[in-house]
Amino acid sequence: MDFRDLSCDSKKRSHDYVAADEELVSDRNAHKTAYIINPADKRSRSRSRRHPFIHLNDSIPENADQVLSRWTSYIQRMTKVQTETDHILDNLDSSTVTNVIKYLRSASSYEEDVYTQLPVGLILAGANISDHQRLFNSLCKRIEESLSGSIVTAVLTSRDATNVRDFMRKVISELVKQQSVDDIDELIAPASTLTRATVDNSDKRLSFDLDRLVDWFKGQTLVEKIVIIVQDADGFDNNLLPDAIRILHAYRKRLPFILLLGVATTLPVFNSKIPKLSLRMMDTECFDVLQSDYGLTRLVDDVLLSDDMPVILGPNLFKSLIRRYNNNTKNLDTFISAVQYAVMTHFFANPLSIFCDPPTGIARSNDHIMALRSLPSFRNYVARRLKDMDEKGNSNEELEQLHSLLSDSTELLAFFKQQKRFLFNTLKKKLEAMKLIEVLQNSGDVFASTIVKQSRAELYPEVISGKLSSSSFLRDLIEFLAGMNRDTVQNFNSLIDQNFDSRSSIKKLQKEWHIEESSENAQYGVFLTRISSSLEKFFKETLLPLTDTPFCEVHVIDASTLYEDVYTPLYRQTIENALMKPSSYLGKLNEQDESDTVNQPLVCAAYSLYRESGSLINIYDFWQAFHQSLSGDVNKNGDREDSVAVLDKADDRDYDASINRRESFDKGQSVAWFCKAVNELRYLGFVKESSTKKGPASRNTVGVLQKLAWDGL
């Protein structure tokens, strides 16, 4: 192997320590800053890896084709899902972007010279800064597409500029460079170098002088407006933005600037940051960005409940995703990637995911069939059927049918297909039910005052798990239906017309209601009863729990802990638990005593002492306690023989180690181990060496460690 060392070795190592260090660390790459491993340098293993899926022989013996089939159906399904989500995300900001572009077009043009103010567009993008990137990207893309040539843009973030000079330099370089790149595209190579040279040469002005830009602008025939986009206007230091605005304002007659500011805070907050002097120079226009919650609703409708989605997110998983979305991220991208991850795990780790797609000629082995039969949902189904038969009296026909399901694989597969169709049909109905609930919620003013409205995201887990059908929310809804007034009914009716196409089952229901009859006074009561009972029936039918369907395990993924472990792990708790209870990772450290400190890993021994200490720890005392806990010497009740006896019983290598620990255990060694343990605690951020404190009684210096576990509280 050949490692290219790209940078100097560490300089910080103290020369005294090198000797010791080299004995401990034999890897000569360990102390480089960065190095590269090239595949060419490595021994070729020629491992053919067509796809990253592995055989899940643990549960069902699989052959290569079956693994491949899981992989291909994963790819196919995910591609569809991805196209759909991309589509949603792209369109999410489209209305804002369209408005902004309209504004850019209409903003008072340069020639008219009637305006005295600098046109500024404030894009109120909301507090979720992680979505901003996408918004501005799509904005730039759209500007480039629709207004290419006439408008040039310079995009800045607060990181780019710490003072006005940087700000201007960045603006100029962005614009000039942009244009020269365009030139290169148009001209042949030698000419392009020429144009470049003319830009750079013989210009003695400073790089942040806007006069440079004026000159450049004179040379541009197409450019009508110069748009400066600041992605995070809140991020600048206090005076930068007002100053920049003043300068741009001063140049507005020579350079047709338009400033677009992304604002993460609210308008009043932003206003308070800009002095009146600068505010007076601005001709502002605000653009509200749609909250991403709308995107979430679209996502639930068009992706999660669509046919393309290979698996259904179970209620627990969805709740966990939505909890993180609402409380932490408010970021659709993260949400989507979490959904992707869920699907990934399904195809990667569930051998039955091979059933997600219709058979493509790849034989499912008998093991697959057997596994299908063994699914709890199927088992429950069979049990339920048998129970029913028991109650109603034994019917041979049904028993025969059940028997064939258990013995005949073609029967089972047919049943599976039927159930799958049923499942996805129910899903569609559930979506309609959710839409209907939304329509109901919007149809009357009365509704909002009596019941708390539920969003799509809130409804989803309830609908999937079937809990909604027995909820008080639905009861209130039915009650509301029974007491609708005429306006509400009309409203409801028209909303249904808007929201559902003619093929949907809601439309069919609507016809049954005979809404025209509602105008007759006498019939009105009857009509209301009819509509409420018909809808109640509809909800009853559609809101069955999905998890009751046989084989739902193949289609529903509901492991919330899986998601939580990889996205929101208990990071610090993991470390602390490992330190507190190493046996949960390492297994029993000692045959008898779980709390045995003698056989703990060193750092754990130090940590358990650390937990008990106050906020400042005297190093010497710390060591003393450490030494005692290692040597097991502290038992004043003569328990020591006992612990030795324990050791005698052990006969594995651990025993050797502890014997070694005992026999060669001297103070020097424990100091070394102590140094190592404390050093690791320090590396983990638990302690800091504070400047040596003066002991209270004397004026002597005392080595002290500061406890950082509570740091920042």
Added chain:
Amino acid sequence: MSDADPSILVDADFPGGLPLLPHTSPDKIDPEAGTENSDSEQYTYTSGEEDSNKAYKHGYESDLAIVAGQRAQEDGVYEGEVDIDDEEDINSATERIISDDDDDNNEDNDDNDDDDDDEDDEDDDDDDDDDDDDDDGDDDEEEEKEEEEEENRQQENIVNRLISIASSPVLDLSPQGTPAQLDEISRRDEENERIMDLIEELQTPSRKRKLEHGVVEVRKVKKEVAEFVKSATLDGPDGYFDQHSQKPVLSTHTLSKLVSISSKDYVRAVNLAERFHADQRANLAQLHEMLFPQLYFELSQGFNLLLHGLGSKRDLALSFADEYLDDKNILVVNGYNPSTTIRDVLNSTAPFLLEQNVKSLPKSPAEALSVIMATSKPKPFPFTAYRPKIVILIHSIDGEAFRNSRSQAILSQLASHSDVSLIATVDHINAPLLWDSAKLSTFKFIWHDFTTFASYTVETSFEDPLLLGGGSGATATANSANQGGGIRFVLESLTSNARGLYRVLISHQLQAIEDGVDDTKVELMNGLRNDSAAKFGIESKILYQQCAEEFIVTNELNFRTMLTEFYEHEMLVSTKDQLGTEVIYSPFDKETLERLLEEDILNQ
């Protein structure tokens, strides 16, 4: 002065000296905690090493389920096809499978999984569990009753048996919380219960009667209660207020008391320590290695990996890169090296991502990044083929070098490049604070618990571990292997007169130590000066006189200036005895002083 400061660590009343948390073994927890443990007891282990897997596996079922199959295959369970028509074959096969599952310690009982879940979420669902159990029982009975025909029963057996095979991997995709969490929860419950029991015990009539008659040792029980209460408040908000309610009292033990060891001793001791739990750690690493195919899959789908947990993950990460990314360019960044810079990363990455000459890369990292990012194309998901131009492996992405938001912003941008994959390890307990939501969403991390318990030998090798004891080089070096190094360094930078002053001081101090113990004057002084070193100090007036005699100082001001220098380096301590006389002494121990005096440096 006591042996150790009572406020810290050693509680003399407590047998064992360390009021540790009462660690209860899982077996004891069992009756309350549900069937989880009783089930695991059934497993028979042929070798001791399985033990370590056992505890760990609770949380890793799914991950194991993915890979454990390979082992099963090795064991020869699935040799040949299982013929469904031959019932005996099926039965024996399923039996084999089940027993194999037991060996492999995959918990295949659904009820157990429920228990795990419930425990993980909340601990109040015991009733639910019971209900579930009952239901299942009923179902079974119903089935048995109905399925009278021999064939059917056989079939039913198959169904029942196969449930154990299929359900575990299919349904248990979730790790049910880390084993540590489960243990922690059950441990806390146990603890609380015991506290409650003890408190109750104190109050039961019989107990009261006994107490009145002095039958039971009141102190013992009370002490036990106190212990539990104390251990319960080590962490969490209670712990915080407990430990901050009073100003910390520090004992006056200085580091000079610590046995000094050389670097060689240190290395020997550490190498010995590496042997502890070597087997268990190897097992743990093996379990992690089983996850490698999954890691590769996640990487290949455009996610980036973040490995966390206690212990150095350097070796594991490297071996993953070696085994699975052998056909990729890998940039290994040692983030733990304090001299690593974000520029190193950008400079090393650029040649792989840019077609143009690297030398044109702008100087400022932000601009360099924008040049690099210009080559990024939108990532299509899912990836059908995994061909990143470069994989960046950052050991300790939370290392000193990257502990600012600018570096992390650059790294997160870089990680989102379409041709870049990122594998990072993270160690510091506060590391997640580095990332805001925007950075996290661009990083697109998948987190994995890779607790290894391996020592951070490489990571911590940039600081001398023996330099323990803090900010002052002098105190630290005085106790460390290269004794006097720091002092020598300070002395070298001073004038010869100042060195002379120090020589006078320490020779006087050594003389005082020599004269030492019997001297009545010292005894007297000892009463006046309450610190051990101070009693050998020299009165500042005498020191000044002596220095003046040797033409080291010319006037009082000069003398004071020199002293200031030493105070600042904490090589001198000035104190007043009870008579109000100013006494100056050097805080180092006798050996250090002797060595200093022997060396030429003070005489130059």
